[in-house]
Amino acid sequence: HCFAFSCRYARTPRGSHGGEASDDDRWDNTAEEIAAAKRLLKCSRCRVAVYCSARCQREDYKGEHREACKALKEYSDEMKREELRLHHAPATLSYDNMNYFKEDNIGHFYGLFETRGYLRAIYGLAEEIRYLAHTQETRPLWDKVVKLHLEILRLNHSDNMGVRFKLPFYLLSLNRDQDCYSFIKHWKRVYDRNDGKPPSPPPRKGEWFYPRDANVLEPLPGGLIKELEGSLAWAAAVLVVKLRKIGALETAVRLGKVASDPEVLPPLVADAHRLLNMIERRNPVFLKALVNPGPLRSQDMPEYWSPGKPSEAYMVLNDCCRHFHRIPFAIQRIEAMVGVNPSYDFTMD
Numbered sequence: 001h002c003f004a005f006s007c008r009y010a011r012t013p014r015g016s017h018g019g020e021a022s023d024d025d026r027w028d029n030t031a032e033e034i035a036a037a038k039r040l041l042k043c044s045r046c047r048v049a050v051y052c053s054a055r056c057q058r059e060d061y062k063g064e065h066r067e068a069c070k071a072l073k074e075y076s077d078e079m080k081r082e083e084l085r086l087h088h089a090p091a092t093l094s095y096d097n098m099n100y101f102k103e104d105n106i107g108h109f110y111g112l113f114e115t116r117g118y119l120r121a122i123y124g125l126a127e128e129i130r131y132l133a134h135t136q137e138t139r140p141l142w143d144k145v146v147k148l149h150l151e152i153l154r155l156n157h158s159d160n161m162g163v164r165f166k167l168p169f170y171l172l173s174l175n176r177d178q179d180c181y182s183f184i185k186h187w188k189r190v191y192d193r194n195d196g197k198p199p200s201p202p203p204r205k206g207e208w209f210y211p212r213d214a215n216v217l218e219p220l221p222g223g224l225i226k227e228l229e230g231s232l233a234w235a236a237a238v239l240v241v242k243l244r245k246i247g248a249l250e251t252a253v254r255l256g257k258v259a260s261d262p263e264v265l266p267p268l269v270a271d272a273h274r275l276l277n278m279i280e281r282r283n284p285v286f287l288k289a290l291v292n293p294g295p296l297r298s299q300d301m302p303e304y305w306s307p308g309k310p311s312e313a314y315m316v317l318n319d320c321c322r323h324f325h326r327i328p329f330a331i332q333r334i335e336a337m338v339g340v341n342p343s344y345d346f347t348m349d
Helices: 031-038 052-089 113-136 139-155 167-173 179-192 220-227 230-255 264-283 286-289 310-324 330-338
Strands: none
Touching: 031 230, 052 113, 113 286, 139 167, 139 220, 167 179, 167 230, 167 286, 167 310, 179 220, 220 230, 220 264, 230 264, 230 310, 264 286, 286 310, 286 330, 310 330
């Protein structure tokens, strides 16, 4: 039988182990699988979990889904209540009917105190689905996670909630490396211009509204390097993008599918080494814990984190450890730098 969320139509995407999947055929679904997907059963309570049969649904509910279903339903209901409240806010001295979703407010939600409960509800629901997506590794769940985070950014374009440091890893889970890299470069431009203004007119709910103009094969620009030095999460995400390209190219060369191109591979390797050295300077725990995660993972998840400390390494590894370990020869490259079984200080600050 299948496990919840993991019927054949929803399997891990091609390219997740270092290969490159195209935008049109990233998930490698056959017509038979697509047809089967339309017949899947959906949990009537949380409206998130899907199953190939009633038997699978019953077995999963007896196991892990009971508690997850309850949390998903609570966050989903809270989000709907908050949305309804904002659509029908009572009249004020300034407004006859304060509809927070009017065009002038889209992109500025966090600056409107009354909207913060709605943003927190979206984030809470996204976190619950993210946990399931990480556990089950299926396209529909990661798609939902990405769309919920995009909705937060659509409503709160200046991102007071730090979603911009999480979304790149969720894009990587869908093999959307190009979008991941373009997204980070976009935020670099925002910082350069000190301009967090939302796009006009506001984008539609669920659509991608960031540029897709970055080339993942380009040598890292100096300005981006400087920005990455300030964010372990972004540096790790860009390193995944570069190492995936290196892994795919080296594998293709080794199998004789392509000839080695001295204009492509060496610059990618140089960028990867540059990022590795930068990450080691910023947080001496991160790379060692990536190779030997046991000591750090033995700690409870920190409530807060500090730059350069084990708490920061823990939070970022929580989102990206799996990505690194699935790239051909990526861990071996890091071991050459920090050792095969490195020790480190994992005491939480």
